[in-house]
Amino acid sequence: MLALMQTEWFKLRKSKISFIILAGPFIAFLGGLTVDFTEADAPGVEWYLILLATNLAYALLFLPLISGVLASTICRYEHQEGGWKQLLALPVTRGKVFLSKYLLLMAIVLVIQLLYLAALYSVGLIKGVTEPFPLTIIWKSVLGGWVATLPLVALQLWLSILFKSYAAPLTVNVVFTLPAVLAINSERFGPYYPWAQPFSMMYISGDPNDLFFVPWEQLLTVVGGSFVIFYLMGWVYFQRKAI
């Protein structure tokens, strides 16, 4: 299993992956620089203003979309010139190949989230924010966003195995991600829409004592439920895929 993940990483390392990874912090950094503190009416909110300014576009659109790009990239080598045959001719099970690709993707999304955190922090340093960094709250936001991508990455991995091109999985991703812009405005549908979850979980709200910014029931049913469905569907498809 470990060896499989290592080979996946070797393949990925030569796929311009750093370019994709750095896009996230780049967006957050630029977004953070647009914040205007003169509008702040209360002292001590500078960090929150930075977070709010970057969060919307980042969590709502960027994170779901980029997770799809990553998934397509991790299947790129296999789609070229019989890569699937070569990989599956090795003494590995398809389930393990699927799992190792998935785990590596989630690890990369985590790296992106950590760089996002670093980008927020450096914006604060550049802007000369003197308040202490609200570490627990921002940790919650960063890790929450990561957990919310669990089902989205599973779906995109399935689609990326299914389609050869980048464009097709991206289309499906876009079709589901854009309505999240509306869904987050709705109290009725927002909590049940998986693509709105990265935003809900990165947005600062709710009971500060909860582990994340959304209730546990919502986390388990919507994020957990859609994760199980998407992962199983992808796994079953890959088991039966004709190579």
Add this chain to the structure above:
Amino acid sequence: MMGRLMQAEFIKIKRKGFWFLAFLGALGVVAMQMVNYGVRKDYLFTQSEDRWGYYLMNIHSFTPLAIVLGIVILTSFLSSVENETNAWKQIIALPVSKRMVYLAKFTVLAIVLFISSFLMGIFTLLYGLYLGLGEAIPSADLMQYSFYPYFASLAVLAFQLWVATVSQNQAIPITIGVVGVIFAYSASVLPDWMIWKWPSLMNEWNDPMINVWWGLGAGALLYLAGMLDFTRRDVK
């Protein structure tokens, strides 16, 4: 030569869901408002006296996103036909000039996007009529919101086609495209010179026509740059 090259491009996009995408994008933008108005029509009607104007504004809040995403998807689709199957050699080996090949691709994409914008205008009108927003249909505004974003986004089209055709790895144009979508979404805080701001029709002078001219002008320049770069590259 041009006509036949374009015919070849149209054949390549056959059964790849290209036309379906053009239709889906147009319908999608209006469908967002169908959901929006379907859920809270009464509330939205109280928001403004000018119901048509408010409706068109709501539609337009999604248009730039849809156009930029559509451009990213379509350019990548069209250039991946050659990139993935190593077919560049075969096309360039034909007695055609590389410039014409590039022009044919750009033209096909511009046509598909134009038809998509046209469809969006029709869907917008039809759903607006269905909603019963009032007797006076603001046809000038309807035309503006349907076609201005298209012309303003030609610069993005030229840029994405350039990156997509010269990239072996489609992850690069797609990632740039995703960043561009975020720019388009954050148009209100972007400086006027950024091409991703233009489809939103916002600018310092509040004159949407300026964005159309910029889109055409910068689009032509980026197109030329892309074409020259493409013709100078080795075919692998």
